Amino acid sequence: MGKKAVIVLSGGLDSTTCMGLAQAEGYELYPLTFDYGQRHDREVEQAKAIAHHYEVKEHRIVDIGFLNQIGGSALTEDSISVPTEEEEGIPTTYVPARNLIFLSLAAAYAEVIEAEAVYTGVSAVDYSGYPDCRPQFISHLEETICRATKAGEEGRPIRLVTPLIHLSKGETIREGLRLHVPYHLTTSCYQGGEVACGVCDSCRLRRKGFADAEAIDPIPYVDGVKAGG
């Protein structure tokens, strides 16, 4: 039996790049996708297509619509509008402790399937002001997980692998293209339409990334302009 890695797969650029990187490290891929009733339902469909592309044995999709019951974010509460302008500080799309919650669940799943690593595509460079995308947070959480699990207890601590943490979006894309990551299957737009809006925070970051990588973004945009190239 090969060594296993859980990949937190959102259907976006970064998590899909993690699929390519974990595969290159020789891991059997166990993508885990969170379906949390957020605006971009498209992400789940794209995540399925990406999992299929990588011919994974199992793709767990976990319904975490209950995050709406906790509230506090533009991505989960319909009453707060999605921002289209650059914001100062921590954005309104902030879901409290989102990575803490997602990575805790990923660690639980890793323990169940006896995976030795959890890959997450967080980046401290283009982290958009989220506190839980930083190296200090990740290393603290890794230690906390070690103390929370039977695996850690028994001397097989689950590693949190963050290969993109020091990469800009452009560097991530360059790395992904080298590994033939299927970027045409990824989605980034906060609006979640069939065609990317091109103006939300996430679209702007993606387009800048492709421009920096001097590559063509294979997905369509509302304005018809191809990013990068």
Add this chain to the structure above:
Amino acid sequence: MGKKAVIVLSGGLDSTTCMGLAQAEGYELYPLTFDYGQRHDREVEQAKAIAHHYEVKEHRIVDIGFLNQIGGSALTEDSISVPTEEEEGIPTTYVPARNLIFLSLAAAYAEVIEAEAVYTGVSAVDYSGYPDCRPQFISHLEETICRATKAGEEGRPIRLVTPLIHLSKGETIREGLRLHVPYHLTTSCYQGGEVACGVCDSCRLRRKGFADAEAIDPIPYVDGVKAGG
């Protein structure tokens, strides 16, 4: 506006004692109950009765049935039977990283309502072999939460309060009785019936606790014997 505390309220002895302790500290109580499709559905009903007893402003009940999608425990998987005998090491009722997941969600809720503390009734004394009930785990998680949240970012870290961590079940009950904690509304049995089975790990621990506290357990048991006294 008074200071707020989130209380992780399962409907059991320990979490209900935390309601009494947080109230005695002058906190407005915001109980948070996880309904995770486990065998003891009764817990949620009892938690509601306890919240009503304390006349709380709000009682959030969060559906986390998705834990079944992650799996790995006798409490969430019907295929694994509930143990009735004393077990060695980590019990089969273990849900991977359960406290990590629950306390992460509680921290997110605390951030939303601007609570300064999260109370949890974990005990390192009668902790039944769960790795995530120990002081080292709690202190690591508290630091991790500080780094994961806007509150921590802005110098208002959310405290994880574990008043029972060094108390035995008997000591907890003695403390609770002093504070008039409504133990008649609590439920502990893993079988989750109307009347406690008296033989599961949790019932045995509870009965021993009341015996040690030299108090009468107000709930009924199948065998009709009153614990303690």
